[in-house]
Amino acid sequence: MNTYPDVSIIVPSDGELTGLFANQTLSSLEVVADFPAATGTWVLFAPDHLVLERHIVKNLLLAAEEFDADIALGAVRTAWIPTVVSAGELAKDRPELVASHLLFRRSWLKDRVLLLDELVNGVEKIPTSVLHEAKVIVTIAQEIIAPKVKKAPNPKNAKGSPFKNLPSLGYFMARILPLKNEVLFDVEGSRAIDSALPMLAKQWQQDHPKFPQRWIAAKQRNSFTHAWHLGRARWLVVNEVFRNGLPKREGQTMVVAACAMPLLRVGRDNPDWVLQPTSERRPAWSQVGRWDIACVASPLGEQILRSSTAYVGEIVHASIFGDALVAAAMDSKLRSRLALDLDRPVVVFTFFTAQSAPNLSAIAESFKDKIQFIAVTDDGSRLQLPDGVTQVIHDIPSWLAASDLMITDWSVLTLEFGRLKRPVIALETHHLDVVRRRGTYLNLTEVLPGVIAESVSETLSLLNNWLHARDSLDASANRSESFAALAGSPTGDAAASIWSAMAGEQ
Numbered sequence: 001m002n003t004y005p006d007v008s009i010i011v012p013s014d015g016e017l018t019g020l021f022a023n024q025t026l027s028s029l030e031v032v033a034d035f036p037a038a039t040g041t042w043v044l045f046a047p048d049h050l051v052l053e054r055h056i057v058k059n060l061l062l063a064a065e066e067f068d069a070d071i072a073l074g075a076v077r078t079a080w081i082p083t084v085v086s087a088g089e090l091a092k093d094r095p096e097l098v099a100s101h102l103l104f105r106r107s108w109l110k111d112r113v114l115l116l117d118e119l120v121n122g123v124e125k126i127p128t129s130v131l132h133e134a135k136v137i138v139t140i141a142q143e144i145i146a147p148k149v150k151k152a153p154n155p156k157n158a159k160g161s162p163f164k165n166l167p168s169l170g171y172f173m174a175r176i177l178p179l180k181n182e183v184l185f186d187v188e189g190s191r192a193i194d195s196a197l198p199m200l201a202k203q204w205q206q207d208h209p210k211f212p213q214r215w216i217a218a219k220q221r222n223s224f225t226h227a228w229h230l231g232r233a234r235w236l237v238v239n240e241v242f243r244n245g246l247p248k249r250e251g252q253t254m255v256v257a258a259c260a261m262p263l264l265r266v267g268r269d270n271p272d273w274v275l276q277p278t279s280e281r282r283p284a285w286s287q288v289g290r291w292d293i294a295c296v297a298s299p300l301g302e303q304i305l306r307s308s309t310a311y312v313g314e315i316v317h318a319s320i321f322g323d324a325l326v327a328a329a330m331d332s333k334l335r336s337r338l339a340l341d342l343d344r345p346v347v348v349f350t351f352f353t354a355q356s357a358p359n360l361s362a363i364a365e366s367f368k369d370k371i372q373f374i375a376v377t378d379d380g381s382r383l384q385l386p387d388g389v390t391q392v393i394h395d396i397p398s399w400l401a402a403s404d405l406m407i408t409d410w411s412v413l414t415l416e417f418g419r420l421k422r423p424v425i426a427l428e429t430h431h432l433d434v435v436r437r438r439g440t441y442l443n444l445t446e447v448l449p450g451v452i453a454e455s456v457s458e459t460l461s462l463l464n465n466w467l468h469a470r471d472s473l474d475a476s477a478n479r480s481e482s483f484a485a486l487a488g489s490p491t492g493d494a495a496a497s498i499w500s501a502m503a504g505e506q
Helices: 056-067 088-094 113-120 166-174 192-207 224-230 299-306 319-328 362-366 396-401 413-418 431-438 456-468 471-487 495-501
Strands: 007-010 029-032 042-045 069-073 083-085 096-098 100-105 126-129 135-140 180-186 211-215 233-239 252-258 293-294 312-317 346-351 372-377 390-391 407-408 424-426 449-451
Touching: 007 056, 042 056, 042 413, 056 069, 056 100, 083 211, 113 126, 126 407, 166 224, 166 431, 180 192, 192 211, 192 233, 192 252, 192 319, 192 396, 192 413, 192 495, 224 233, 224 346, 252 299, 252 495, 293 299, 293 495, 299 312, 319 396, 319 413, 319 495, 346 413, 362 390, 362 456, 372 396, 396 413, 407 413, 407 431, 424 456, 449 456, 456 471
Parallel strands: 007 029, 007 042, 069 135, 180 211, 180 233, 233 252, 252 293, 293 312, 346 372, 346 407, 372 390, 407 424, 424 449
Antiparallel strands: 042 100, 069 100, 083 135, 096 126
16 A cells, blocks of 8 residues: 655755644645655645645646646646646746746656756746656646735724724624624625525515514625624524634524535545634634534534534534425426526536536537536636536526536535435546545445546546436436435425524424
8 A cells, every 4th residue: 555645845944844734635745844855756845934725735736647747837827627738838928937836746856957956945936948848737727825814803902992993893882782683694605505595584584574684795794884793693694614703792693504515525534614714723703612503404414514523513404405406396387487498408517616627618519409508616616618508606406406417526516416316427537536535425436326437528428328318327226315315305494493493492
């Protein structure tokens, strides 16, 4: 068994290396002080003061392995998907490259003595021309350096000077007053799994009209209005990526109403999809120690959630997204409402992010007159799509319900779609990433109601067979029931169940 790491990060330093780059989601790496000490197949030179984006080493490695490259280069926005270029093509636009942006195959680099000496000596930039001997260079669009996080307003500042900033002032004033029987929806981002939360708000408005609601828009976040309602609302409805520097007041109840359930582990053994970006350390609202209530659809979801974080109080088996999905599937006029062709099947692509999506041109071209294609990303990021494939960002439960087949890269929507007991093709182009680095919560080959394809060409063949004989994927049909049970069967009363737990009703 190979015990060597995949990547060696070389930090020319006399200081302590332990703990450097510990936030990287690639677990198979080492940090060493010099090139001779490196044992990884790949090497990256990064000073100890550099804060790398947490997924970048893994994504550089995946691109390099996929194209059998000698060098992988980040922060090059030629396209969102990995792109093979030559040193000559790079040199036209970039006569120099930032040394820390490059992942080298160690066996290739050790034979380039002059280049290696420059890197070992800590050079910040290298001429692009020195890479001309590389047979394959692959670029990815992802940024190398982690974005700077703006420091949230500190409510303690309001004690000495209430007028130091408006958010602090808003919170300072709100906490003087008693809590109000108000529900605050504070949902950051545009994740697919959150697209059903407005339905929760609508249902609560109908069932509990005496309790006012507030929905914090993106332009209001970290404003006086935001801080004021954070300090007054008795119930806070949030999602996993909720972050704010203002402490939760005593007596407030925080409800995580949309928990995305991945089938893959992310990063080290502790997933980082919960409490981003502080899952390995503490939640942003650590002043109160935990989420009060988290909503998941099944015992599997509860198991994943509790293994991911110790900051969960009560867990309610309820899914707003699942209720919306099943309700939409029962609508006989759904496809007409979505303006879909009733005579052609619908296939949905679901991806973690735009970065993880493969090139879909071959699939779109092959079936442009035979299949209607739609696409969704978990995080709402925009895809670069060929003609014939349309990305949807609203009413996602309805679009999934209208689809006959899902093609996924293990998106968190895989389990959600599983409730419909329809076939799934997992397009797993990075098999090593799935099995060796990330690990899985389940034996996916035994539970998936479909097949696992390792390339776009294999997916083309599977789609062609499915188009001509819909039962071509039925070899796994006996797993549809068990997979739906893993996802958790919605009961249709998720809104009522969550309210009862939130309001302490028996």
